[in-house]
Amino acid sequence: MTASSETSTQGEAGQKIRVLIAKPGLDGHDRGAKIVARALRDGGCEVIYTGIRQTPQMIAEAALQEDVDVVGLSILSGAHLELFPRIVEELTSRGLDDVILFCGGIIPEEDTEALEAMGFSAIFRPGTNTQEIVSFVYDNAHSE
Amino acid sequence: MASQSKQEWLEGTYRKVVDRNPERAESFRTTGETVLDPVYSPEDVSSNEDLGFPGEYPFTRGVQPTMYRGRLWTMRQYAGFGTAEESNERYRYLLDQGQTGLSVAFDLPTQIGYDSDDPMAMGEVGKVGVAIDSIDDMRTLFKDIPLDRVTTSMTINGTAAVLLALYIAVGKEQGVPVEKLGGTVQNDILKEYITRGTWIYPPTPSMRLITDVFRYCSESVPRWNTISISGYHMREAGCTAAQEIAFTLANGIAYVDAAVAAGLDVDAFAGRLSFFFACHNNLLEEVCKFRAARRLWATIMKERFEAQNPRSMMLRFHTQTGGATLTAQQPENNIVRTTLQALAAVLGGTQSLHTNSMDEALSLPTENAVQIALRTQQVIAFESGAGDVVDPLGGSWYIESMTDRLEAEAREYLKTIDDLGGAPSALEQGFQQREIQEASYRYQREIEDKNRIIVGVNDFTVTGEEPPELLRVDPSIGDRQIERLQNLRAERDGGAASAAIKALEAGARGTENLIPLIVAAVEARVTLGEISHALRGAWGEYREIVVV
Numbered sequence: 001m002t003a004s005s006e007t008s009t010q011g012e013a014g015q016k017i018r019v020l021i022a023k024p025g026l027d028g029h030d031r032g033a034k035i036v037a038r039a040l041r042d043g044g045c046e047v048i049y050t051g052i053r054q055t056p057q058m059i060a061e062a063a064l065q066e067d068v069d070v071v072g073l074s075i076l077s078g079a080h081l082e083l084f085p086r087i088v089e090e091l092t093s094r095g096l097d098d099v100i101l102f103c104g105g106i107i108p109e110e111d112t113e114a115l116e117a118m119g120f121s122a123i124f125r126p127g128t129n130t131q132e133i134v135s136f137v138y139d140n141a142h143s144e
Numbered sequence: 145m146a147s148q149s150k151q152e153w154l155e156g157t158y159r160k161v162v163d164r165n166p167e168r169a170e171s172f173r174t175t176g177e178t179v180l181d182p183v184y185s186p187e188d189v190s191s192n193e194d195l196g197f198p199g200e201y202p203f204t205r206g207v208q209p210t211m212y213r214g215r216l217w218t219m220r221q222y223a224g225f226g227t228a229e230e231s232n233e234r235y236r237y238l239l240d241q242g243q244t245g246l247s248v249a250f251d252l253p254t255q256i257g258y259d260s261d262d263p264m265a266m267g268e269v270g271k272v273g274v275a276i277d278s279i280d281d282m283r284t285l286f287k288d289i290p291l292d293r294v295t296t297s298m299t300i301n302g303t304a305a306v307l308l309a310l311y312i313a314v315g316k317e318q319g320v321p322v323e324k325l326g327g328t329v330q331n332d333i334l335k336e337y338i339t340r341g342t343w344i345y346p347p348t349p350s351m352r353l354i355t356d357v358f359r360y361c362s363e364s365v366p367r368w369n370t371i372s373i374s375g376y377h378m379r380e381a382g383c384t385a386a387q388e389i390a391f392t393l394a395n396g397i398a399y400v401d402a403a404v405a406a407g408l409d410v411d412a413f414a415g416r417l418s419f420f421f422a423c424h425n426n427l428l429e430e431v432c433k434f435r436a437a438r439r440l441w442a443t444i445m446k447e448r449f450e451a452q453n454p455r456s457m458m459l460r461f462h463t464q465t466g467g468a469t470l471t472a473q474q475p476e477n478n479i480v481r482t483t484l485q486a487l488a489a490v491l492g493g494t495q496s497l498h499t500n501s502m503d504e505a506l507s508l509p510t511e512n513a514v515q516i517a518l519r520t521q522q523v524i525a526f527e528s529g530a531g532d533v534v535d536p537l538g539g540s541w542y543i544e545s546m547t548d549r550l551e552a553e554a555r556e557y558l559k560t561i562d563d564l565g566g567a568p569s570a571l572e573q574g575f576q577q578r579e580i581q582e583a584s585y586r587y588q589r590e591i592e593d594k595n596r597i598i599v600g601v602n603d604f605t606v607t608g609e610e611p612p613e614l615l616r617v618d619p620s621i622g623d624r625q626i627e628r629l630q631n632l633r634a635e636r637d638g639g640a641a642s643a644a645i646k647a648l649e650a651g652a653r654g655t656e657n658l659i660p661l662i663v664a665a666v667e668a669r670v671t672l673g674e675i676s677h678a679l680r681g682a683w684g685e686y687r688e689i690v691v692v
Contacts, residue, residue, distance in 0.1 A: 026252035026268050028341020031381050031468070034581055035588050037692050051690040052341045053256075077252055078507070078617065082267025090455040108507055109611045123184070126505045127601045129592050 027077035039130035060090035184541035202442035205535035210533030218496035224249035228284035249273030257676025259627035328369035379422035384585020388488035390557030414456035434492030463489035652682035
C-alpha cells in the first residue's frame with residue numbers, strides 16, 4: 001500500500017502539474033526527496049510523496065492512481081540500475097509511457113547514458129538548486 | 145576609555161564602529177535561531193558553579209578525569225560492502241593501518257530483515273554495507289580477527305538482536321567466552337521511525353526486543369554496549385544542534401522508561417547505554433553541543449531516574465563527521481571539512497570517532513580516501529596537541545554561554561515531547577519529523593538564497609571538474625549470496641532449523657527473553673530473513689508516518 005500524502009496548496013488543482021516523488025528500494029535517506037517535494041509544491045505543483053521503501057509496482061500504481069504528469073525518483077543506495085528499469089516497465093505496462101521521468105541521489109556520472117536510454121530526462125545530483133528542478137518540471141510537463 | 149561592562153561596550157565602542165561600517169551580515173546565528181552576540185564576557189555565563197571537573201558529575205567537562213591523556217579516543221571507521229570476504233579484507237587492512245576498533249556497515253536487506261534472495265532485496269545486496277544472511281557469512285566476516293582482542297560496533301537496529309546473536313555464536317566458535325566480547329549494537333529503533341527508516345516491527349514489540357537485549361547483556365555480556373542512542377541520523381536529515389541533543393535524549397528517556405517498566409534496575413543497565421552524535425561544520429557550536437548533552441543527560445539520570453551509580457549518569461558517545469556536509473563538487477575540500485568536524489568532536493570529548501572520506505557524496509569510499517580519513521584522526525591525535533589537556537575550551541565565556549544556551553533549548557524541546565506523551569508518542573504524531581523537515585527546508589533555502597555559503601557549491605565554484613575514481617560494488621555479489629544461501633538451506637539440518645523457528649515464534653507470542661532463542665536459531669543455521677519473517681508473522685509490520 002502506498003502511504004501517500006497530499007502536499008498541494010488548495011485552489012486550482014485541476015490546472016496544476018501533478019508530480020509523484022517516490023523512494024524506490026530500501027534506503028531511508030529521504031531528506032532530498034522531501035525537500036524536492038516541498039520545493040515543487042511551493043513552485044505551484046500538486047505533489048504526491050510516496051514515503052520510503054516503495055517497490056516498482058507500488059510506484060507505478062501510485063502514478064496511475066494519482067494521474068501524474070511527472071515521476072521523480074530518489075535513491076541513494078546504489079540500486080538504481082537494477083530498480084529503475086523495473087519501474088519503467090511497470091509504468092509502461094500501465095500505459096504510462098508518456099510520463100516525464102527524472103531522478104536524483106547518489107548516481108555516478110558514468111550511469112547517465114544508461115538512465116537516459118531508459119527514458120530519464122534529467123538526473124539531479126547533490127548540490128542541485130531546487131529551482132533548477134522546478135524549472136525542469138515546468139519546461140517539460142504539460143498540465144493538460 | 146575602557147568599558148566597564150558588556151552593555152557599555154556594546155553601546156559605546158562597538159556601536160560607533162558598526163554605525164560607520166556595518167558588519168558583513170545583519171545577524172550571525174547558530175544552526176538554530178539563536179542570534180550570536182559579537183563577543184562574550186563573564187556576564188554571559190550563569191552556571192560556572194555547575195561546571196565542575198572532568199570525571200565528576202555533571203560531566204560537562206568529560207566523562208573521565210584524564211580523557212585523552214589516559215587513552216586516545218577509539219578510531220573507528222564505519223566500513224563494509226559486498227560480501228563478507230571483501231569486508232573482512234577491508235577490516236584487516238584498517239586494523240593494519242592502526243585503526244583501533246571495528247565498525248560494521250550492513251547492507252539494507254540485512255538491516256531490514258530480508259535474506260539476499262528475497263524479492264525485496266533486489267539490487268540492494270552488498271551495496272551500502274556487507275550482506276549477512278547467516279552464521280556462515282558472520283564467521284567469514286570475522287575470519288582471523290580474534291573477537292576478544294577488538295571491539296566491534298554494529299550499525300544495526302531492526303535486526304540488532306539477530307546480529308548480536310550471530311556475534312555471540314561466532315565468538316563461541318572462536319573460543320571466546322561471551323563475557324569477554326566487547327562492542328556495540330546501535331539498537332535504536334525510535335530514530336529509525338523518526339528518520340533513518342530501517343524499522344521492521346511496530347513500536348511495542350520493537351521496544352520489547354530492545355529491553356530483551358538490555359536484560360540479556362546485563363546478565364551475560366557485561367562488556368557489551370546494548371544501545372547507541374543516535375542523534376546522527378536526525379542531524380543528517382536536517383535538524384539543528386539543539387534538536388539533535390533533545391530528540392536523542394528524549395529517545396534515551398524512552399528506552400530507560402521501557403527498561404524500568406520491564407523490571408530492570410536502572411543502575412543495572414544504564415552504564416551500558418551509549419550515544420552517537422554527528423559533528424557538523426559549526427566548530428564551536430558543536431563543541432558546546434557535546435558538553436551540553438553530557439550535562440543534560442547526567443541531570444536526567446540523576447534527577448528523573450534517581451540513578452545512584454555515577455557511571456549510569458555518564459553520556460559516553462561515538463561521533464561521526466557529517467555526511468550531509470560533504471559536497472560532490474570539489475570533493476578534496478571535504479578533507480578540510482572533515483578535519484574541522486573531527487577536531488570539534490575531540491574538543492568536545494568524544495569516546496570514539498569516524499571520519500568520513502572525501503568521496504562519500506559521490507559513492508562508497510575508495511581505499512585511498514578511507515586512508516586519508518583515518519590519517520586525519522591520527523594527525524589530530526598525534527600532532528595537534530588538542531588531546532593533551534582535558535576540555536581545553538572550558539571556561540571560555542562563549543563556550544560556556546553557548547553550552548548553557550543549547551542545554552536550555554534542548555530542555556524546552558524535552559518538555560514539549562513530555563507534553564506529547566514522550567518520544568514514541570510524539571513521533572507517532574509526526575512531531576520530530578516535522579521539526580526536522582522544517583529545519584532542513586530552512587537550511588536549503590538559506591543555501592539557495594546565498595545566506596549560507598557552501599564553498600564550491602553556491603560560491604567559489606569551478607566548471608569542468610574531472611569525475612574522480614569511484615568504488616563500484618561488483619553486481620554479481622547478489623548472485624553469489626543467493627548461491628551461498630541455497631547451499632546453506634540444502635546442507636543444514638532442516639528439522640533443527642524449523643524447530644528453532646517454531647520455538648522463536650512461540651517466544652515472540654509469549655513474554656520470555658528472545659535473545660537465547662535467537663542465538664539457538666542462528667546456531668541451527670536459521671537465516672536472518674527467516675528469523676525476521678517469523679517475528680513479522682507474530683508482530684506485524686510498522687507503517688511509515690509520512691510527513692512532508
